[in-house]
Amino acid sequence: MKKKVNIGITLGDPAGIGAEITLKALKDKKLRESATFLLIGDYGTITHLQRQIGTSFNFHIISDIGRLSLSEEMINFINLGNITYNIPYGKIDARCGKSAYEYINMACLILRSQQSLSGLVTAPINKEALNLAGHHFQGHTELLAQRFNARYVRMMFTAENLKIVLVTIHIPLKDVPIAVTKKAVQDTIFTVHRTLNTYFKIKKPRIAVCGLNPHASGGGLFGDEEKKQIIPALINAKKQKINVQGPFPADSLFWKAKQGEYDVIIAMYHDQGCIPIKTLYFNKGVNVTLGLPFIRTSPDHGTAFDLATKNKADPGSMKEAIKLAVEMAQNKPRDRKKKKIYVPIKKRTR
Structure with missing residues (x-):
């Protein structure tokens, strides 16, 4: 029997589709019962959304606590109560960037305290809104790396049997040749080998x-x-006895991996790795951050402002992100000792 795990989900930019795809994904009863879930956001936005998309979840609301006690029968919800404005759906807004940051910040506080979260799924944020709010990060990956002092984080994109990891992330194309160093490539190989061995149960990953x-x-x-x-x-x-081959021409390598010749591909820069997987699996792809001290996944798409409030957002990628976080958490070896620290959460007035 697989162990029951606890997964946190931040609801992303309020002006986008984060809350919508999260609730739609959790309509899947099998997925909902696979773990204990803790949503982090503003509960005031959920009631209207549930009517619009046809869900009727009863939440265990956590709004003023000193001890994080999760219900296994209901979806848990930490209510930050931080949306005291009319949400400008479909638009870039500093207030929404601030709210989204505060959801992530709360998740970080819980994860840093080593409480009961086994992993984190993050709904999409808007990078421009985040920066307008005064939080100068290029995205979730860089923000989480800074908060946890993780020096060697890498982005992995996965769908079905295709896994792609990037050596460089969000940098201008002209800077890529300088950033592709022996150390950067080597660190990526070691991180990929360790991750696939630990979280995907692949003993000797075939790395291209x-x-x-x-x-x-x-x-x-x-x-x-x-x-x-x-x-x-x-x-x-x-x-170091790692099964790695290459370097190969990128124009034909992804097809070979898709056919099952390799377990994972290491790409040198963002678009080299992202174009193939987004072309093949736009509504199924999952972004995984490697190198953090916890599991973090997210849907492989953005806030989709053009779909906000229209009940047209496809939850497929979010559903896959949640599934993968649960699977990775179940595969992770149990910690022998787990320190528990309680985090006080201040209730905000609406």
């Missing part, structure tokens, strides 16, 4: 590495990053 340049430089005709940075990293990883 993309080249940076066209045709993986064509033997030096189109650049030398492969020779100077990528190949030395692969040599070092192989010395």
